[in-house]
Amino acid sequence: MELNARKKKILEVIIRDYINTAEPVGSRTLSKRCNLGISPATIRNEMADLEELGFLVQPHTSSGRIPTQQAYRYYVDEIMEIQKLEKMIRTDIHRGFLDHTTELGPTMSHTAQVLSQLTNYTAVVLAPRVTNFNCKHVQIVSLIKNRVLMVVVTQEGMAKNIEVTLSQEVDTILALKLSNVINGFLKNTVLSEMSSDLIDQIQELSPAESKLIHEIIPHLKKALMEDASEVHSTGLTNLFNYPEFSDVNKIKQLINIVQEKQVLSEMMASKDGNQVIRIKIGSENDNENLKDFSIITSTYELDGEMMGAFGVIGPTRMNYDNVSSVLNYIRNELNLHISNLLMK
Amino acid sequence: MELNARKKKILEVIIRDYINTAEPVGSRTLSKRCNLGISPATIRNEMADLEELGFLVQPHTSSGRIPTQQAYRYYVDEIMEIQKLEKMIRTDIHRGFLDHTTELGPTMSHTAQVLSQLTNYTAVVLAPRVTNFNCKHVQIVSLIKNRVLMVVVTQEGMAKNIEVTLSQEVDTILALKLSNVINGFLKNTVLSEMSSDLIDQIQELSPAESKLIHEIIPHLKKALMEDASEVHSTGLTNLFNYPEFSDVNKIKQLINIVQEKQVLSEMMASKDGNQVIRIKIGSENDNENLKDFSIITSTYELDGEMMGAFGVIGPTRMNYDNVSSVLNYIRNELNLHISNLLMK
DNA sequence: TGTTAGCACTCAATTATTGCGAGTGCTAAT
DNA sequence: ATTAGCACTCGCAATAATTGAGTGCTAACA
Numbered sequence: 001m002e003l004n005a006r007k008k009k010i011l012e013v014i015i016r017d018y019i020n021t022a023e024p025v026g027s028r029t030l031s032k033r034c035n036l037g038i039s040p041a042t043i044r045n046e047m048a049d050l051e052e053l054g055f056l057v058q059p060h061t062s063s064g065r066i067p068t069q070q071a072y073r074y075y076v077d078e079i080m081e082i083q084k085l086e087k088m089i090r091t092d093i094h095r096g097f098l099d100h101t102t103e104l105g106p107t108m109s110h111t112a113q114v115l116s117q118l119t120n121y122t123a124v125v126l127a128p129r130v131t132n133f134n135c136k137h138v139q140i141v142s143l144i145k146n147r148v149l150m151v152v153v154t155q156e157g158m159a160k161n162i163e164v165t166l167s168q169e170v171d172t173i174l175a176l177k178l179s180n181v182i183n184g185f186l187k188n189t190v191l192s193e194m195s196s197d198l199i200d201q202i203q204e205l206s207p208a209e210s211k212l213i214h215e216i217i218p219h220l221k222k223a224l225m226e227d228a229s230e231v232h233s234t235g236l237t238n239l240f241n242y243p244e245f246s247d248v249n250k251i252k253q254l255i256n257i258v259q260e261k262q263v264l265s266e267m268m269a270s271k272d273g274n275q276v277i278r279i280k281i282g283s284e285n286d287n288e289n290l291k292d293f294s295i296i297t298s299t300y301e302l303d304g305e306m307m308g309a310f311g312v313i314g315p316t317r318m319n320y321d322n323v324s325s326v327l328n329y330i331r332n333e334l335n336l337h338i339s340n341l342l343m344k
Numbered sequence: 345m346e347l348n349a350r351k352k353k354i355l356e357v358i359i360r361d362y363i364n365t366a367e368p369v370g371s372r373t374l375s376k377r378c379n380l381g382i383s384p385a386t387i388r389n390e391m392a393d394l395e396e397l398g399f400l401v402q403p404h405t406s407s408g409r410i411p412t413q414q415a416y417r418y419y420v421d422e423i424m425e426i427q428k429l430e431k432m433i434r435t436d437i438h439r440g441f442l443d444h445t446t447e448l449g450p451t452m453s454h455t456a457q458v459l460s461q462l463t464n465y466t467a468v469v470l471a472p473r474v475t476n477f478n479c480k481h482v483q484i485v486s487l488i489k490n491r492v493l494m495v496v497v498t499q500e501g502m503a504k505n506i507e508v509t510l511s512q513e514v515d516t517i518l519a520l521k522l523s524n525v526i527n528g529f530l531k532n533t534v535l536s537e538m539s540s541d542l543i544d545q546i547q548e549l550s551p552a553e554s555k556l557i558h559e560i561i562p563h564l565k566k567a568l569m570e571d572a573s574e575v576h577s578t579g580l581t582n583l584f585n586y587p588e589f590s591d592v593n594k595i596k597q598l599i600n601i602v603q604e605k606q607v608l609s610e611m612m613a614s615k616d617g618n619q620v621i622r623i624k625i626g627s628e629n630d631n632e633n634l635k636d637f638s639i640i641t642s643t644y645e646l647d648g649e650m651m652g653a654f655g656v657i658g659p660t661r662m663n664y665d666n667v668s669s670v671l672n673y674i675r676n677e678l679n680l681h682i683s684n685l686l687m688k
Numbered sequence: 689t690g691t692t693a694g695c696a697c698t699c700a701a702t703t704a705t706t707g708c709g710a711g712t713g714c715t716a717a718t
Numbered sequence: 719a720t721t722a723g724c725a726c727t728c729g730c731a732a733t734a735a736t737t738g739a740g741t742g743c744t745a746a747c748a
Contacts (some may be wrong), residue, residue, distance in 0.1 A: 013447055024739095026739090026740050026741085027740075027741080028739075028740075029739090029740095038692095039691070039692050039693080040692090040740095041691070041692050041693070041694095042690085042691055042692070044740090044741070044742075045690095045691090045742095047741095048742080056739090057702090058741085060698085060699060060700065061697095061698055061699065061740090061741075062697080062698040062700085062739080062740050062741050062742090063698095063700075063739075063741085064738060064739080064740065064741095065740095082429050096691085098733065102505070102509055102529075103507050103508075103509070105507070125428075137486070137516065138486070139483060139485045139495075141481070141483045141495055141497060141503065142481070142497075142502040143497055143502075143503060144500070144501025144686070145501070147501055147685075148495070148496065149503045149714075151483075151485050151493065151495060151505075153485060153486075153487055155491070156488070157487040157488025157489070157491055158487075159392060159485065159487060159493045159505065159507070161495075161503065163447050163448070163449070163503070165446055165447070172481065172527075176520075183516075236603075237596050237599055237600070240595070240596055245592075246591055246592055246594070248584050248589075248595070251584070251592070251595060252581050252584055255580055255581055256581070259580075285700095291725090328714055342488070368711090370711050370712085371711075371712080372710075372711075372712060373710090373711095382709095382720085382721095383720070383721050383722080384721090384722095385713095385720075385722070385723095386720060386721070387719050388711090388712070388713075389713095389719095389720090391712095392712090392713080402711090402712085403729090404727090404728065404729065405711090405712075405726040405727060405728065406710080406711050406712050406713090406726080406728055406729085407710075407711060407727095407728075407729070408710075408711065408712095409711095418739085427705085676705095
């Protein structure tokens, strides 16, 4: 879909204006704002064209026009360019990260904090997942009686707790022994490939111990399959200030989204082409609750492998320029600091 | 403050009615509802008295009256009695707990779930704290380079993770040794009493190891001091349906409360007399954000010692009867199931 | 032929007007 | 002490009038 330069310009100004004010924009006000020296009448003609092409709609006859989702999509694809953030802001962000990157958890919540503050929307950050394939160490800790805690440590130095109840009592000594068995195994292969046969081949186990290992392995596998990566979110109330969310039902939707961490996590982690900044506008989102929102996400990496995702949820009338710039820069920062925290 | 029987009855009916309908209640409708065979005129006189005594207010001249906070307080103290829940509901709850009490985390979130569902308000549950005094085992797990995870296990079989960065690299072997040293120490005394002098007396340590122990202990102490007990909350959106929360600002307040977990946790854990069910109405709450809400809390115990708290946040026009009954029963259930999960 | 001024028209939003009804306080009768 | 009766109050909902930003169309113009 191609537009001539003037239509493009007009569309741009309309979108920018509407993003700022949330008010339908009319030909009169527009002719003042865009210095193209065109009269309102001409603009009206162009606007009529743009409406016919599906870029604009009128909330009611004889009101200004507002951009459609298609318009935002066009704007994002063809008009806007990701700007570099101002030097001052960049250094501010950088300093903030330096103060909060000694541990993984705080880094994640700080990221969410910064995101929501810089964009004035709701921020979501997905912590790195602990999965099957990069598990380098398992420590079994006796809790009480037949309850144990399994701590799984990944190659990158992340940890995940799994609490289970076993059929027999496990004391500290036994817990240590079980840990050793599993870790010995982990030297040669990955957890997901540990089968019953392999367990039975292990020499030094008593029948009771063998039985425990047989119980433990499926629990480990199962827990590592679930991608229950932690989700941090902030700035929920930021959106309350925008007029489109003065409706309590919209707010309900938003809260439902943020609370369904599982869904959110899957959605954000899903790859979509190779784009660094992914923009989903309104109904482009699969999730029913997100139909009235736009969401912009990005990912952070370690040695080229995707570790986690982060992004911003806001109205479809979102400041796509600014958010993209912010995400872009935060992405760099995260990549930088994550590689200090984790290692391959 | 004493009221004669009739005034008391009238006040009761007004409160009950207002709790149900959120509408100011007038003398006419009242005379029908309360079968005391009194005419509206008489009721009007009584109501005027009750207003003078501070139990009722009129939103505007010539409308019905609504109860004041003082009225709710009187109702809670002098009128209402905690009912036993219906048999059917009791068994329902009990069954539900049986299905969700194999682990501590799920038990907590299930409790929150049940609470919010039974009351239709917002539920909050505080998981047991892991503190200094009942720590029986510490397991140090090497994460990567100089980063380690310390798992603290309590007498009761709860665990807490503490992630720290140390000055030297710690491998699996060293982590084990450090764990042993600390656990050896724990046999005789509690963590909070471990001093520099005592560490230096330990024989088997190399200077490097000694240095690490010197670093680790303060981290442990500090982490166990913070009472960052986990907070589970559910049913945030339940309150949205009540007319008093159709205002976005009220909702903002609520979200702020629930998000400030630290504050919430302190508030709920604070003892207040020896009451089993604690009721705070509107401005009886210290927290500014809670001034428009009522909160009813209770605690669960293990061997007579308080483990955690749970409760419900709702409008001051809260169904105090029902919520109290529910909390009362849930408290018993929790005490029962917690003692299966944890042990002294 | 593209642009613009002018004009009649539309329609949401605001303000004013009215009527209704649930409620009150007061007084006089029971 | 209680109650019926009555005049009065005032929020609320419905209706009507007003305003104003915006449009589409037509005719004139460069």
